[in-house]
Amino acid sequence: MANTLSMKKSQIYNAAMEAAKAAYPEIEIPAFTIEVPKDKGNGDYAINLAMMLARAAKSAPRAIAENIVANLKADELGATKIEIAGPGFINFYLDKSYLYNVMAEIEEEKEAYGNVNVADGKKVVVEFVSANPTGPMHMGNARGGALGDTLSNVLSRAGWDVTKEFYINDAGAQIDKFGRSLDARYIQLLKGEEAVEFPEDGYQGDDIRVHAQNYIDKYGDILLDKEEQERKDQLVAYALPLNIAALQETLTKYGINYDVWFYESTLHNGGSVEETLEKLKKSNITYEKDGALWIKSTEFGSEKDDVLVRANGIPTYFAADIAYHRNKLEERDFDLAINIWGADHHGHITRMKGAMEAVGISGDKLDVLVIQLVRLMRNGEVARMSKRTGKMITLADLIDEIGVDAARFFFNMRAAGSHMDFDLDLAVSQTNENPVFYVQYAHARICSIIRILEESGVKVPAVSDIDASLLAKDEEIELLETLARLPEEIKASAESFDPSNLTHYLIDVASHFHSFYNACRVRDEEENLMCARLKLIESTRIVIKNVLDILGVSAPEKM
RNA sequence: GUGCUUGUAGCUCAGUUGGAUAGAGUAUUUGGCUACGAACCAAAGGGUCAGGGGUUCGAAUCCCUUCAAGCACGCCA
Numbered sequence: 001m002a003n004t005l006s007m008k009k010s011q012i013y014n015a016a017m018e019a020a021k022a023a024y025p026e027i028e029i030p031a032f033t034i035e036v037p038k039d040k041g042n043g044d045y046a047i048n049l050a051m052m053l054a055r056a057a058k059s060a061p062r063a064i065a066e067n068i069v070a071n072l073k074a075d076e077l078g079a080t081k082i083e084i085a086g087p088g089f090i091n092f093y094l095d096k097s098y099l100y101n102v103m104a105e106i107e108e109e110k111e112a113y114g115n116v117n118v119a120d121g122k123k124v125v126v127e128f129v130s131a132n133p134t135g136p137m138h139m140g141n142a143r144g145g146a147l148g149d150t151l152s153n154v155l156s157r158a159g160w161d162v163t164k165e166f167y168i169n170d171a172g173a174q175i176d177k178f179g180r181s182l183d184a185r186y187i188q189l190l191k192g193e194e195a196v197e198f199p200e201d202g203y204q205g206d207d208i209r210v211h212a213q214n215y216i217d218k219y220g221d222i223l224l225d226k227e228e229q230e231r232k233d234q235l236v237a238y239a240l241p242l243n244i245a246a247l248q249e250t251l252t253k254y255g256i257n258y259d260v261w262f263y264e265s266t267l268h269n270g271g272s273v274e275e276t277l278e279k280l281k282k283s284n285i286t287y288e289k290d291g292a293l294w295i296k297s298t299e300f301g302s303e304k305d306d307v308l309v310r311a312n313g314i315p316t317y318f319a320a321d322i323a324y325h326r327n328k329l330e331e332r333d334f335d336l337a338i339n340i341w342g343a344d345h346h347g348h349i350t351r352m353k354g355a356m357e358a359v360g361i362s363g364d365k366l367d368v369l370v371i372q373l374v375r376l377m378r379n380g381e382v383a384r385m386s387k388r389t390g391k392m393i394t395l396a397d398l399i400d401e402i403g404v405d406a407a408r409f410f411f412n413m414r415a416a417g418s419h420m421d422f423d424l425d426l427a428v429s430q431t432n433e434n435p436v437f438y439v440q441y442a443h444a445r446i447c448s449i450i451r452i453l454e455e456s457g458v459k460v461p462a463v464s465d466i467d468a469s470l471l472a473k474d475e476e477i478e479l480l481e482t483l484a485r486l487p488e489e490i491k492a493s494a495e496s497f498d499p500s501n502l503t504h505y506l507i508d509v510a511s512h513f514h515s516f517y518n519a520c521r522v523r524d525e526e527e528n529l530m531c532a533r534l535k536l537i538e539s540t541r542i543v544i545k546n547v548l549d550i551l552g553v554s555a556p557e558k559m
Numbered sequence: 560g561u562g563c564u565u566g567u568a569g570c571u572c573a574g575u576u577g578g579a580u581a582g583a584g585u586a587u588u589u590g591g592c593u594a595c596g597a598a599c600c601a602a603a604g605g606g607u608c609a610g611g612g613g614u615u616c617g618a619a620u621c622c623c624u625u626c627a628a629g630c631a632c633g634c635c636a
């Protein structure tokens with residue numbers, strides 16, 4: 001079923017376009033905007049067409065507006081009044097009965113209500129979190145996870161074929177550092193703290209020590225007489241899968257289920273990195289210097305060139321990442337790759353796109369969303385979230401403290417690019433102030449009313465069995481209007497790759513419901529009115545549930 | 560130093576491709592349960608949209624500039 005709101009909008013738009021053409025046949029009518037005025041006093045919709053035409057028509061906007069309005073038929077548009085106002089706006093005041101159709105739309109589409117088609121089944125891979133498997137996840141991962149998963153849900157509802165992916169950095173220098181850290185702890189635990197110096201750049205966290213101790217408990221000191229490389233390999237082979245499993249467990253708890261866990265090592269082992277390097281060499285974008293292979297990043301906008309293969313023969317992360325994106329966009333044939341990166345990686349974007357172009361892939365097929373890092377606040381002061389102190393708040397801690405619902409809702413309240421202070425004291429002690437409860441409360445309230453009515457034998461009626469015109473109070477009309485907006489909210493989210501407007505929308509729905517609740521009774525009203533209102537709140541419940549689903553937040557029937 | 564991001568009410572933030580008198584929440588003050596859930600509702604006060612300049616019918620929004628904050632500028636990832 002076509003969306004109620006967008007139909008009304010395009011009806012008005014097209015009518016205005018025709019009216020303008022009739023009034024000014026010699027002028028090509030430009031695209032103009034139709035919008036909902038901030039001030040209700042200015043009608044339900046306003047268009048700026050007359051102002052747009054002022055120059056071409058060589059006439060005052062208000063005079064032009066009069067000529068256009070003369071060609072508009074108010075009753076055919078369902079308008080009670082068409083007015084010219086301000087500098088030349090044409091304002092439409094509508095008979096709101098068209099909004100009743102929203103309830104039929106929701107009844108028909110149910111959990112799919114709000115879905116739109118902006119992508120026509122095109123394939124997109126959304127890669128997010130991709131935390132280093134050398135330790136637990138931090139607040140940046142928490143934010144990236146909430147955004148990535150929610151965005152994926154939004155894109156699915158907007159007609160994209162979505163694959164959610166986690167890129168596991170199980171190769172390279174980080175893993176080597178991980179091995180050296182494990183090795184040092186292993187020896188220290190067996191031979192004393194003084195036996196070996198802990199690497200200066202090693203991972204200080206307790207988790208490293210715990211891994212070493214567990215290994216010893218299981219296998220004893222069998223590695224002591226082995227070569228260092230062998231010890232590191234064994235310890236990594238033991239600890240890395242455990243870390244990855246822990247990541248997976250935490251993310252599952254966080255409500256995130258990936259379609260693909262992609263191992264960086266497969267790119268190295270499968271020859272894909274090498275093949276990519278060959279391709280880059282052939283396109284004449286590389287050179288050798290100081291024993292390393294470089295890429296001329298300055299040729300595509302970077303400040304300096306970058307190393308692809310180190311002097312020791314090991315490819316850099318960058319080289320692997322180019323291979324990875326060839327894998328995504330060529331081998332697996334995605335139409336678009338969306339990556340969610342922390343702000344500390346933004347410098348990587350320009351050279352990544354440039355390198356993609358160098359191997360023949362359009363940089364436009366990669367869209368990187370940069371999330372500003374989360375700053376933890378405690379007692380009004382910045383709390384360091386460093387892996388080196390070993391004292392950072394992890395994603396698992398956060399889930400334990402404030403719950404999945406609050407965390408996911410909270411992180412999605414702000415656009416990715418906004419800087420964000422996360423107040424730990426508030427999160428721990430005053431979670432009731434979190435708007436997620438406000439929204440969930442609305443849902444539970446509706447469920448409660450429906451439950452009580454069902455117990456007395458009144459079921460939610462079909463839209464064909466109610467007299468919708470009984471819903472005439474302001475609070476009822478405004479609630480319907482809000483429900484009707486869902487499809488365009490999802491469209492806006494999907495087009496801007498920003499789901500944060502959905503949390504604001506949801507709060508708006510809840511707010512209109514609560515106002516309705518206080519102004520209108522459902523139970524004990526005259527029967528026809530009761531049925532109409534029951535249908536209205538059931539429609540509201542479905543909308544709230546749908547958006548909470550997108551956000552990955554639960555919709556409780558009781559609280 | 561260069562680049563990216565950000566600056567809106569006491570605090571946390573919205574503000575749709577430039578639109579009409581810049582909006583919410585929170586905090587403060589006041590009112591509303593003999594009631595389908597008061598984790599709610601209604602109302603009030605609160606602003607140099609960081610400062611300055613420009614573009615135009617019209618700027619929180621676009622351009623220039625100054626100031627302030629965060630991040631990045633590795634043969635780390």
